[in-house]
Amino acid sequence: MNILDKKNYQIRHWESEEIRDQWIKSMTVTSDGSIWIGTLTQIYRYNPDLSLRKQYDNSLPASSINSIFEDTTGDLWVALWRAGLYKYDAVTDTFVRFPAIGKINNPFKIFQDNRKQHWIGTWGDGVYLFNPEKKGDEMYIHQEITGKERGSPENTFYSIVQDDVNNYIWLMSISGLYALQYTKEGNLKEVDVSYLF
Template sequence: MLRISRFFFLLLTVNSLSVSTPVCGQENVSNFEITHFQLPIETEAQDILEDRYGFIWIASTNGLWRFDGGNFKNYSKNEHEQNSITDNNISYLFEDSAGMLWVGTYGGGLLKYEREYDRFQRFVHDENNPESLSFNEVRVIYETADKAFYIGTDGGGLNLMNRETGTFKRFQHNALDVGSISHNNVLDIQESPDGRLFIGTWIGLNIFHPNTEKFTRLIQNIPGAFHAFPVLGFYNDLIVSNSKLFTVDKKNQFHNLNLPLERASAIQPDDEKSCWIAYKDQIAIIDSDFMSKKVIALNERFKEGPFNIREIFHNPVKEDSWALDSAGHFFSH
């Protein structure tokens, strides 16, 4: 369980890709403990995950990074190695219910990490195989409560993967079918406790019905809201961010959400029945009534900014939380 304690700062400076030397500094601010790390090179960072073995994985535009608490290891594309990653632009990370690590790339399809051999199995688009991944630009990976496994692509629609056979079923936009997905650029996926599977796309928010394989396109009635749905998170109701923050209730109606942050780059509930919402350098921690409990501004705490938080990851087993900045800084609590 996350405990509110003092704010602690630790900066890692790295002498090589495999050796890092911690340099400590300390600041007591708002009684909230945070530890700060940084990737060993300048790169755009896109996702963060702590796996069940305690490794921190970071997706970047310079390959995949693994951090063991002291050392970094970089996985990059090798044209002469069939088990390397397929593209250095890593877009998404996901650990499924069986403990398998999946890696989405932006141009090289989907990867499955084989821990025993420290290598990757590839799943890429094949224009001659309709059961291959529909598109090689992966934006989101998601496993439902009943263990259905979905891959959202940035141009090829939604894929349902059979992990036993390595095959994919595609769901794509059809202008003549109102029951098809509203757009082929799938940006995010989120399931509600009552089983509604929300699919955010570049144009429109959908609910997918697996039994009929049809989509319901929701009508947004929030003035000033954008047509894209890039960030979804479920906390009592579905929280959505595009040009502003709003919720979608159990009747699929949209409502304005008034919080200290005007929009969000990440929305993640934690294991203390709170929800963390991040935008720019700030993290707002809200309660079940959508009231703000605390707002943490990283730019006010650290001179290494300005920061722009890209993702948040909570690990209920390890009882810690991680926030990733787009420039490769990452923070634990």
């Protein structure tokens, strides 16, 4: 792993014994300076000085860490391959499981837009608007997106971002790129971005 020093733009190599031979799937730096690294089977938390703080062996299933994301309230979310969505509990230093998303329960990407709405792109169940304050099935609202080539629902999304110019929510899937925008009523509609290709 390499680290870019943003003060002088120098790159230096960083080698940690714990992750030396690991396949790194996801990482994030949280507001407290902690560095969270997700591998094929575990999460590692490092201090800002790059010393290992903790290796989380038992509070998550042994599954690939698809995504680690800190939202604007400081909550840390983890998406696991075919093992669901988890939220970090700082008091107990463990991860709490959330209800299953769709039939496959395979969240792949977590994102929060500038309206503070959470989005979850899944591998096999489409994309969902996620409200962690709701209970059970009410916390996930499926957003139907039809694949351009096949004319059938798009089910696999692996990246979600929002641009600062048009405020479009961009979704990258196996078969294409999609853009959504909020209407005045607060609903979502697909934006035609075919001119880009």
